[in-house]
Amino acid sequence: MDLRTFPLDSIKCTLLLESYSYNSAEVSLRWLEWSPVSTVKKDYNLPDFRMSNMSYGAVTETYTAGLWHRLAVSIHFERLYGFYILQMYLPTYVSVFISWIAFWMDTRALPARITLSVSSLMALTFQFGNIVKSLPKASYVKAIDIWMFSCVGFIFFSLIELAIVAYNDKMDDQRLRGSGMSLPTSNGNCSAIRRSVAEITTRRSKGSELGASIDKAASIGFPVAFAIFNVGYWGYYLSSTSRMRL
Structure with a gap:
């Protein structure tokens, strides 16, 4: 077999x-x-x-x-793989899709984004552990193994994207503090205060724009890559099944 x-x-x-x-x-x-x-x-x-x-x-x-x-x-x-579609494939689709919600959240909402991505990864890992218990034992890689590890990989890379955005925000804050930009004292005039506030706001907005650009690229790239993976996965294994019937 x-x-x-x-x-x-x-x-x-x-x-x-x-x-x-x-x-x-x-x-x-x-x-x-x-x-x-x-x-x-x-x-x-x-x-x-x-x-x-x-x-x-x-x-x-x-x-x-x-x-x-x-x-x-x-x-x-x-x-008959209807059972596996309902119990294995559909839940993994949901976990991967949920991990993408973080791409549309504010880059500064770091705790919420981490919670969302880590929860998706933990749910998928827990589900994979339960699935392995009921699968036939084999020393080689099965189609379901490739699917599960690929879905874990997509969620893991979404966490990497989150880390990149968070690191960008952190470095931007450090640059602002290191540049010595601060509001003038009360002895300063109003125009100097407005100018300092404008400079700080401009620098922060540039950092936020970079994080937003990364999120926008990820919100397009991840679904496209996942769609390409699905076309290759289902096309290959369904065609292999058809050849085995002949």
């Missing part, structure tokens, strides 16, 4: 029929011409699988004791 495309995979079960102690000179095995393989029902649906196809064949095997006739029938099952 190959689970590399799980849960978008299909399974082929092969049944071999062969005589144990009688070779082809004593026992000849052949499929009936009019009804080689038949089933009681046309469709067999299991909780996780649906029987999609059935194929048969006959070969002659060579052993040291002679020739043996062998009949083979292969039953193809498609995995």
